[in-house]
Amino acid sequence: MTTLTTPPPVPPSAATRPDGSPDTGTRVKTRDARAGWLFLAPFAFFYALFLIVPTLYMLITSFFNTSLVRPGLGSFAGFANYAEMFGRADFWSAMWHTLQFTLYTTPPLVVLAFVFAVLANRLKRGQWFYRLAFFLPFVLPSATIGLIWVFIFTPGTGLWPTVQGWLGMEPTAVLADPSWAMVGIAIATVWWTIGFNFVLYLAGLQDIPRELYEAAAVDGASPWQQIRSITLPLLSRTTTLVVLLQIIASLKIFDQVYLMTQGGPGISTQVALTQIAAIGFTDNRIGAASAFSVLLFIVIIAIALIRQLFERNQDRSA
Amino acid sequence: MATTTGTTRRNGVSAAAPAAQEPREKTKDSTRAFNVTAAVVLTVFAVLWLLPSLFALKTSLTTNSTAALGAPAILSDLQITFGSYLTLFQAGDIWNWYLSSFITSAVTTVLTVLFASMGGYALSRLRFPGRNLVFLLMILGIMVPAQVLVVPTFQMLDAAGLLNTYWAVIFPQVPAVIALFVFKQFFDGLPRELEEAARIDGAGYWRIYRQVVMPLSGPVVAAMAIVTFVGVWNNLILPLFVLSNPELMTIPVGLATVQGSFGQMFADIQASAVLGALPLVVLYMIFQRRIIEGVAGTGIKG
Numbered sequence: 033m034t035t036l037t038t039p040p041p042v043p044p045s046a047a048t049r050p051d052g053s054p055d056t057g058t059r060v061k062t063r064d065a066r067a068g069w070l071f072l073a074p075f076a077f078f079y080a081l082f083l084i085v086p087t088l089y090m091l092i093t094s095f096f097n098t099s100l101v102r103p104g105l106g107s108f109a110g111f112a113n114y115a116e117m118f119g120r121a122d123f124w125s126a127m128w129h130t131l132q133f134t135l136y137t138t139p140p141l142v143v144l145a146f147v148f149a150v151l152a153n154r155l156k157r158g159q160w161f162y163r164l165a166f167f168l169p170f171v172l173p174s175a176t177i178g179l180i181w182v183f184i185f186t187p188g189t190g191l192w193p194t195v196q197g198w199l200g201m202e203p204t205a206v207l208a209d210p211s212w213a214m215v216g217i218a219i220a221t222v223w224w225t226i227g228f229n230f231v232l233y234l235a236g237l238q239d240i241p242r243e244l245y246e247a248a249a250v251d252g253a254s255p256w257q258q259i260r261s262i263t264l265p266l267l268s269r270t271t272t273l274v275v276l277l278q279i280i281a282s283l284k285i286f287d288q289v290y291l292m293t294q295g296g297p298g299i300s301t302q303v304a305l306t307q308i309a310a311i312g313f314t315d316n317r318i319g320a321a322s323a324f325s326v327l328l329f330i331v332i333i334a335i336a337l338i339r340q341l342f343e344r345n346q347d348r349s350a
Numbered sequence: 351m352a353t354t355t356g357t358t359r360r361n362g363v364s365a366a367a368p369a370a371q372e373p374r375e376k377t378k379d380s381t382r383a384f385n386v387t388a389a390v391v392l393t394v395f396a397v398l399w400l401l402p403s404l405f406a407l408k409t410s411l412t413t414n415s416t417a418a419l420g421a422p423a424i425l426s427d428l429q430i431t432f433g434s435y436l437t438l439f440q441a442g443d444i445w446n447w448y449l450s451s452f453i454t455s456a457v458t459t460v461l462t463v464l465f466a467s468m469g470g471y472a473l474s475r476l477r478f479p480g481r482n483l484v485f486l487l488m489i490l491g492i493m494v495p496a497q498v499l500v501v502p503t504f505q506m507l508d509a510a511g512l513l514n515t516y517w518a519v520i521f522p523q524v525p526a527v528i529a530l531f532v533f534k535q536f537f538d539g540l541p542r543e544l545e546e547a548a549r550i551d552g553a554g555y556w557r558i559y560r561q562v563v564m565p566l567s568g569p570v571v572a573a574m575a576i577v578t579f580v581g582v583w584n585n586l587i588l589p590l591f592v593l594s595n596p597e598l599m600t601i602p603v604g605l606a607t608v609q610g611s612f613g614q615m616f617a618d619i620q621a622s623a624v625l626g627a628l629p630l631v632v633l634y635m636i637f638q639r640r641i642i643e644g645v646a647g648t649g650i651k652g
């Protein structure tokens with residue numbers, strides 16, 4: 033192996049080359065190449081097997097009548113699976129519910145996380161307490177969150193309808209009501225994941241130099257003015273990141289729906305991924321499920337690309 | 351940019367001159383008032399945020415019959431019983447779930463940290479043909495949503511005969527591209543002098559990686575290890591479809607069956623929710639800073 037060969041004596045001038053590479057001899061080059069691939073091999077192996085191959089397989093099967101219960105790809109279907117998706121009412125309703133979930137969760141998750149982080153950042157004491165309260169739920173398994181919130185929303189006797197009664201409101205059977213079920217899932221999700229955005233904002237706030245606030249205070253700016261004209265604009269980069277990550281995560285929602293409503297009542301909370309799982313694993317129709325997956329995939333990649341472009345732009349202007 | 355330099359300069363001047371003291375008084379008052387309001391508002395929200403967890407904890411410590419009466423009965427019941435926890439420990443499923451979750455999370459974490467750091471080292475330090483292509487492929491991989499790949503992944507594992515084994519949960523989660531890039535970035539920031547010295551002493555790349563680079567990478571290894579561990583522990587969708595044997599179920603999959611099988615035993619249900627969360631609460635208490643750094647630094651989101 034290459035490690036057994038003694039490295040060629042390095043001339044001092046080469047060792048101190050500014051770009052840090054000690055030598056450009058061909059022997060070192062091939063040694064570099066072989067070592068590079070050896071170091072990458074284990075990761076690349078799993079990467080190829082569990083990211084590239086499934087992606088290609090998904091693309092291929094989306095053009096075939098592949099079934100879970102028959103071996104092989106099945107007959108060629110052309111664009112039939114895609115055409116079927118665009119013609120199915122439940123495809124559009126699943127897409128709409130996914131969008132609905134995104135619209136319900138993104139604004140509160142961004143705005144509340146921003147407010148909590150800005151307020152927490154001003155306070156000298158109790159940081160650990162706020163972090164515990166807001167961030168700890170994010171670390172917990174979705175299954176725990178599901179069990180807690182289904183119980184809280186128990187019609188009639190749950191904590192939610194009870195508090196509604198105390199406040200003189202008409203108690204709602206949140207998860208059993210088609211027009212409220214998605215709201216219930218959104219509330220549980222906001223509670224669960226706000227800590228993620230909270231710590232991203234806290235990290236962003238650390239980067240704002242304190243002198244800016246001090247200077248503004250000297251000029252007589254009120255705390256509210258400081259937040260509006262210093263914090264808000266300087267955190268715009270974090271906000272973009274938070275919003276885009278939020279949208280991508282929302283499009284991939286599966287756990288909360290699976291655990292809290294199973295897509296019900298009726299199909300009122302059926303989202304893209306639960307629908308894909310149903311088509312694939314319940315109807316055994318891999319081809320159709322793949323076509324749906326590819327469409328969801330395209331939407332997610334598009335948003336991820338927007339994020340990359342955005343970051344590149346900001347890097348350039350920074 | 352212009353305003354930034356302007357204000358800092360002015361700040362530098364005023365800090366030296368006590369003349370600026372007077373107009374400050376008013377802002378000082380309003381700042382104090384603002385901070386008090388901030389503390390009150392934030393504390394109200396924090397308590398609100400703690401309520402669901404505390405309510406679940408309280409329910410798990412009552413009897414099933416009290417819990418069935420609803421929220422007012424649970425809240426007004428002052429007695430504490432560990433009956434539900436005893437029931438769960440005796441039924442034994444929870445031990446299997448813990449074991450599965452622990453094995454899959456630990457093994458995935460070790461493999462991910464090892465392979466991602468090796469790959470990150472190669473991308474950071476070594477120049478080899480095909481490097482740019484690998485780099486591009488990996489960057490594309492960041493965008494690929496693993497959840498969407500669950501159907502083809504299931505089929506591949508089925509074809510390989512790996513369904514209902516721990517490997518079915520471990521292998522697909524090993525290639526965490528973000529971890530690879532975090533390591534690469536960290537290594538990019540390390541000074542090269544030590545490595546050069548080691549190389550002149552005749553050390554090969556493997557020895558440099560193991561004895562020079564990795565010992566300097568403690569914080570990033572810890573952060574990546576914890577983030578990976580928590581992510582695998584909490585993953586629902588993958589084990590849900592690739593594990594159907596109840597003895598191999600991980601905590602999330604096991605908990606997902608609880609709702610149906612426990613029916614109206616609300617105290618037992620909440621106790622299992624608490625037990626499923628407990629290891630992560632402990633982990634959070636110990637590694638709070640690392641977890642927050644890891645999450646904020648990588649932007650990994652479920």
